[in-house]
Amino acid sequence: MESTARDESRFLKACRMEPVDCTPVWFMRQAGRYLPEYRELRKSHTLLDLCRNPDLAAEVTLQPIRRFDLDAAIIFADILLPLEGMGVAFEFAKGEGPVIHRPLRSPGDVKTLRLMEPAEELSFVLDAIRVVRRELSSSIALIGFAGAPFTLASYMIEGGRSRAFQEAKLFMYSEPGAWHELMVKLATITVAYLAAQIEAGAQAVQLFDSWVGCLGPEDYEQYVLPYSQSIFERLDRYEVPLIHFGTGTATLLDLMKKAGGTVIGLDFRVRLGEAWQNLGRDVAIQGNLDPIAMLGPQDLLRGKVLDVLSEAASQRGHIFNLGHGILPQTPIENVSAVVNWVHQESRRVDDVQDEL
Secondary structure (H helix, E strand, O other): OOHHHHHHOHHHHHHOOOOOOOOOEOOOOOOOOOOHHHHHHHOOOOHHHHHHOHHHHHHHHHHHHHHOOOOEEEOOOOOOHHHHHHOOOEEEEOOOEEEEOOOOOOHHHHHOOOOOOHHHHOHHHHHHHHHHHHHOOOOOEEEEEEEOHHHHHHHHHHOEOOOOOHHHHHHHHHOHHHHHHHHHHHHHHHHHHHHHHHHHOOOEEEEEEOOHHHOOHHHHHHHOHHHHHHHHHHHHHHOOOEEEEEOOOOOOHHHHHHHOOOEEEOOOOOOHHHHHHHHOOOOEEEOOEOHHHHHOOHHHHHHHHHHHHHHHOOOOOEEEOEOOOOOOOOOHHHHHHHHHHHHHHOOOHHHHHHHO
């Protein structure tokens, strides 16, 4: 339906491991508190206000696109948005992040969860996608996203952020039947949500499994992989890039590839070259500058950017990103510099011309 954008988008071409003139770049949390225009909006709107108002969510999505020469936009939303429709109330407490009012603690709690319809109860996200697609040029792709079942389950059971994930892992071990029921419900909703985003105009989608690195390979394979795999398998029919991202996943990369995704997102704890050797050259890779490096002096930062590009070694299918999201303290001039360095230092005009 968007053949022009598909043909011209450097980001989408790289996701499909096609030749590009230079490495595409976008950043997780590229819309956020480091931008003064975002902070201005937050003076009169809560985070959830911005997410639930399609025009405001579209505006926030487009703010970094207006400032920087980015190759993709990611819709402004939050991975926890599906929880409310399932009957799990939450809020964003100042200085604490998300807080679940009644964490799941028993199999009975899981049974009460509703299988809501994302196309209806999260229609504001879909409307925001439609608004953004009308505003974006054909050279800039739009990415949709959702939280992966394990990460959403961890929030629901822990009640918020966690370091050890004690409650989530104990529930997983001690209540395997309820864990299976919870993961099936979350996978079902996530598939419907991402499919609705694609149908609304998202040209790629990312599955955020931000907390899955707390698991070892055996637990990942038993308790997580089947559910993430079911999501990717059921989205294959849309023929859009599917990005599979996690943090702390150096020991899980082969299993993440088995679970699915046409692009594997890496955090900063693993070298790109080693990851490609592990995964094989038939999958695209996204990453993986340490977000802290973005706070440093530009001579150090440029060296870090060149290190990532060197690790990619001009391999087709590299999308430059951070190993996690942009931090609020990040200087705007550093973001602009990284975008420019990535494009300038990765020019591959001869390679593209050879393919024409």
